[in-house]
Amino acid sequence: MRFDSDLAEIRFGAGLSPRLQPPDSAEQMLSRLQGRDLMAERFPVSSFDDAFEAAREFRQLARARRKQRGLPGYKAADDAFKSYRRQRNETWLGWHRQRLQRHVLTKDGFRERLALFWADHFTAQGKSGPMRALAGPYAETVIRPHLAGRFEDMLIAAVTSPLMLHYLDQNRSAGPDSRAAQRRKRLRGLNENLAREVLELHTLGVDGPYSQTDVRQLAELFTGLTSSGEQGFVYRRGMAEPGSETVLGETYGGGKPSLKQVLAALRDLARHPATARHIAWKLAVHFVSDTPAPALVAHLAARFEETGGALMPVYTALLEHPEAWQPALGNVKPPFDYVASACRALNLPDARMAALRPGQIRRLLLRPLAQMGQRWEFSGGPDGWAEEDEAWITPQALAARLQWAMAVPQRLQKALPDPRDFARTALGGFANERVQFAASAAETGAEGIGLVLASPAFQRR
Secondary structure, three states, X not given: OOOOHXXXXXXXXXXXXXXXXXXXXXHHHHHHHHOOOHHHHHOOOOOHHHHHHHHHHHHHHHHHHHHOOOOOOHHHHHHHHHHHHHHHHHHHHHXXXXXXXXXXXXXXXXXXXXXXXXXXXXXXOOOOHHHOOOHHHHHXXXXXXXXXXXXXXXXXXXXXXXXXXXXXXXXOOOOOOOHHHHHOOOOXXXXXXXXXXXXXXXOOOXXXXXXXXXXXXXXXXXXXXXXXOOOEEEEOHXXXXXXXXXXXXXXXXXXXXXXXXXXXXXXXXXXXXXXXXXXXXXXXXXXXXXXXXXXXXXXXXXXXXXXXXXXXXXXXXXXXXXXXXXXXXXXXOOHHHHHHHHHHHHOOOHHHHHHOOHHHHHHHHHHHHHHOOOOOOOOOOOOOOOOOHHHOOOHHHHHHHHHHHHHOHHHHOOOOOOHHHHHHHHHHHHOOHHHHHHHHXXXXXXXXXXXXXXXXXXXXX
């Protein structure tokens, strides 16, 4: 393997920056990942518990408004609810800016990329008003603390998160023979969503060695996993299916229902050889190619399996394999990565980013993502965002990228750099002759910057 600093920052990091030196070795990248999360400290996003408390207040104000409908106190209740909702939306927009600033200013771009990867792997999002702003805090609490740990710990944190339980309709899932089902005939019964996604998306993969029977048995084992607006995550034995369940030939439970048996099943699934292959393939696709070399996938899977899912050795295996360092830029950047790497290359001042008003964040940085095909924090389903390049290079999405590249940088940065210098800053050794010619031949500086950002070289990694 021949380490390339520019390629390391483009392919595995947040993109090149005129302010920050790219990493000088894979060892440095891995060392930073194991150190303090400096960007999270500098640009904080709410913890999930705090955001969940805010969702509780949202529900209380909405309930108070409903109770006052048609009564003299309705206007005051309506004003209080709308004021809180507006404040909450502004907070959500602020979180988006915070995460963007992390990408712009980090020396630890590999961490930011992994945070995006794992949050997408364990996609969870709110489906109702009080829960719709919780994806960022979910990633902050469930994903980031486990990036350099063990896969099973991240899996357990995700599966037991109130947001995941809400998203996959687990909260009302009750065992057919549970005490709750016997007492309350209106319960919806067993819900298999969480069990199916854990097997199909989170661990074994869509082609994994499981059957519909395994799905149902795991769903019965998962009964009891719930959350409440007051307490957050709760294990309710009264909703759990009594007796033992068998998943992939392993039997769990048999005595009183307990969370311990659920966690044991999750740890076994996390360490399964099929999980090793699935996670290896996803990492290789995300960081290297839509069609990764089988040798690279096998190398990552072997490291995952032999370490029981310890993630640092898996990342080491990724960065040490020659196939990960093919010089041609391949994967298309998803919209958030594209916008974030552009802001990083433009070297946007901290003060300018901090001064952006909520409306500007929405118009300049958030709404364009949806136009490019990525409605931020609201993917089309539990499988998250597409990894295939063609998902991001549709005519409509490309037009939105070109429009953003030509119009927005000059609204974010009053004094734009010389396009010729910018081409070298943004692409380093990957500023090919076509990009350099476009930058030098542009009629205006803003147009030159836009042409660099719209170039295939900048849109790929």
